[in-house]
């Protein structure tokens with residue numbers, strides 16, 4: 001099928017059209033994380049090799065044997081469903097713009113009447129939860145603003161914090177795998193994630209039964225994520241996520257029980273001198289039911305200076321990017337995406 005492209009605001013090619021090829025899920029590699037919990041160097045090496053290929057060739061993969069207990073995932077979905085089912089006015093009590101930064105509720109355009117809201121998605125955002133007297137919080141450091149918690153449902157905060165904690169541990173483990181995949185010692189990145197930029201968003205998409213007016217008029221338009229990588233939990237039994245493959249075709253990513261979907265994001269792409277791919281993706285919920293997903297965005301400490309990793313730069317070539325403070329890089333990307341709104345709000 002011939003594919004056309006349009007350019008997004010970063011000048012990147014986005015395949016046009018809304019049809020996605022429904023393919024066997026094996027088109028996205030499945031990585032088994034079990035070796036990372038053991039001490040068999042051979043098994044770790046084999047995993048690192050598979051991970052390396054997945055990150056270079058696809059930028060997306062399923063992760064199994066990740067060690068996160070299923071009840072903790074189920075509880076996070078159940079609490080999220082209860083939250084989104086609350087009356088609109090109650091959710092708006094913690095609307096994102098009421099407090100600085102990322103945390104809070106983002107409504108759907110139809111309800112808010114705000115043309116800048118997302119049309120086909122509402123969400124709940126949170127940062128790493130720190131004590132209110134933490135110097136990062138008191139100095140209003142970007143990405144460390146206090147979270148905004150709803151009054152209901154009971155247990156929402158504890159449930160999401162438990163899930164967030166699991167994601168942070170998994171992210172740390174996974175980063176060890178990425179280090180091995182880059183021919184670095186397993187603990188290479190660990191000193192750089194002591195108080196990392198980590199954000200989480202629960203996405204809620206109504207069914208989209210009508211025709212989209214264009215390819216941005218969907219649950220989540222084509223984009224890449226900003227940080228090092230994303231750990232995505234998809235609601236059971238509902239396929240809506242799509243990923244661009246090397247041929248510029250949109251590939252559906254059905255949920256596989258017992259797995260997360262992991263994708264490389266922009267910070268890691270840059271850090272690896274574009275060796276790893278931050279792959280474009282989008283969400284189109286053509287199902288009869290609404291859909292929830294939980295995206296955990298794992299970055300580094302904000303104050304590390306990030307230069308392309310030396311063994312990702314071919315011999316005799318200059319790195320593609322100058323050094324940059326990680327927090328400034330992510331803030332720049334966020335700012336671009338939200339057309340300056342978030343940065344203004346942080347100022």
Ligand SMILES: O=C(O)CCC(=O)C(=O)O
Nearest residue numbers: 201203225241283293295
């Ligand atoms: O809902 C999904 O499957 C993906 C969400 C996503 O891409 C994001 O939140 O960045």
Ligand SMILES: [Fe+2]
Nearest residue numbers: 223224225281
């Ligand atoms: Fe994303």
